[in-house]
Amino acid sequence: MEFSLYKVHGSMNTFYMLDGAERNDYEELTLKLASLDPQTDGLLVVLPSETANAKMRVINRDGSEASMCGNGLRCVARYVCERDGLEEGVIETMKASLHVKKEQTEQDGIAMYAVEISPVSFQLADLPMAYNGESEWLLKPLPFVSEEISYTAVAVPNPHLIGIVPAEYQTDPTHQQKWAEYFNGPNEYFSDGVNVSYVTKVEDGIFVKTFERGVGFTNACGTAMTASALVSCLAGLAPYGDVNVYNPGGMVKCSVAKEGDSFSLRLTGNATYLSTHRFEWQEDDAKSGFLSSEPLQEQALYEKFIERTSSVTEQFVK
Ligand SMILES: N[C@H](CCC[C@H](N)C(=O)O)C(=O)O
Numbered sequence: 001m002e003f004s005l006y007k008v009h010g011s012m013n014t015f016y017m018l019d020g021a022e023r024n025d026y027e028e029l030t031l032k033l034a035s036l037d038p039q040t041d042g043l044l045v046v047l048p049s050e051t052a053n054a055k056m057r058v059i060n061r062d063g064s065e066a067s068m069c070g071n072g073l074r075c076v077a078r079y080v081c082e083r084d085g086l087e088e089g090v091i092e093t094m095k096a097s098l099h100v101k102k103e104q105t106e107q108d109g110i111a112m113y114a115v116e117i118s119p120v121s122f123q124l125a126d127l128p129m130a131y132n133g134e135s136e137w138l139l140k141p142l143p144f145v146s147e148e149i150s151y152t153a154v155a156v157p158n159p160h161l162i163g164i165v166p167a168e169y170q171t172d173p174t175h176q177q178k179w180a181e182y183f184n185g186p187n188e189y190f191s192d193g194v195n196v197s198y199v200t201k202v203e204d205g206i207f208v209k210t211f212e213r214g215v216g217f218t219n220a221c222g223t224a225m226t227a228s229a230l231v232s233c234l235a236g237l238a239p240y241g242d243v244n245v246y247n248p249g250g251m252v253k254c255s256v257a258k259e260g261d262s263f264s265l266r267l268t269g270n271a272t273y274l275s276t277h278r279f280e281w282q283e284d285d286a287k288s289g290f291l292s293s294e295p296l297q298e299q300a301l302y303e304k305f306i307e308r309t310s311s312v313t314e315q316f317v318k
Pocket residue numbers: 013060065066067068069070071072158159195212213214215220221222223224
């Protein structure tokens with residue numbers, strides 16, 4: 001069969017987006033797309049929902065399914081709002097229905113969307129993470145990993161391990177890569193793997209680099225940046241409210257509000273369309289592939305936007 005795909009990105013976290021009916025071969029489809037396009041982080045599927053404006057499913061580049069994707073949700077939010085003529089709406093995801101809203105375009109005309117990131121849980125059982133029979137792991141070194149780095153485990157609801165690190169751990173990512181690969185292979189701590197982010201304070205916010213489960217190092221991971229903003233507020237690195245979060249793919253705003261014992265989190269950033277594609281999908285792998293591709297003009301604006309953040313990111317991304 002033949003269908004249309006958009007190639008989209010949020011903070012240069014790049015996905016193919018498919019609007020369609022429920023299928024049972026997303027894993028194979030994503031693996032095929034990933035083999036054709038080394039740049040893509042996976043597939044976003046937009047589906048009808050009985051309770052919300054649409055439903056989103058997220059397939060990582062290795063074919064595994066993620067419960068949430070913050071950068072992808074901004075792109076899906078834009079697609080659904082433009083398709084249905086809405087300024088805001090609700091998108092159903094694997095574990096929660098989330099509020100999404102069109103925001104003012106950035107000065108150059110970049111489409112911006114805000115998405116709710118929820119639910120938040122520090123219970124290790126919710127990641128899952130198993131360590132010494134503990135029920136939470138907040139702002140403490142994991143002694144077998146490093147005495148120098150304070151780690152927090154949090155599900156939003158996909159699983160994140162967040163370390164606060166000095167700048168040299170960003171310029172040389174060997175430590176992060178070693179442990180992220182270990183925690184995403186067979187290991188006794190994270191039975192389903194985990195997204196691993198390293199966070200460093202910068203003048204007007206934080207810088208975050210993420211090694212994603214099912215993907216590897218990415219330009220940005222929206223849920224990770226939001227979880228990192230939350231951890232930075234808890235650690236006193238940033239005040240509650242809007243946190244500027246720089247990443248190798250640009251910058252987003254994560255707002256962190258404390259309400260009693262719980263937190264409300266929102267992620268605001270670009271939702272950019274790179275190109276449109278016609279794709280032929282057949283069971284016979286050799287017959288599947290792109291039929292045509294049409295570049296769109298939005299990326300030039302985004303590149304200008306990144307230029308403005310490069311003075312911060314350059315010190316960490318070599
Ligand atoms: N890139 C995504 C998250 C993908 C998460 C995925 N790697 C997993 O939890 O398995 C984001 O922007 O939030």
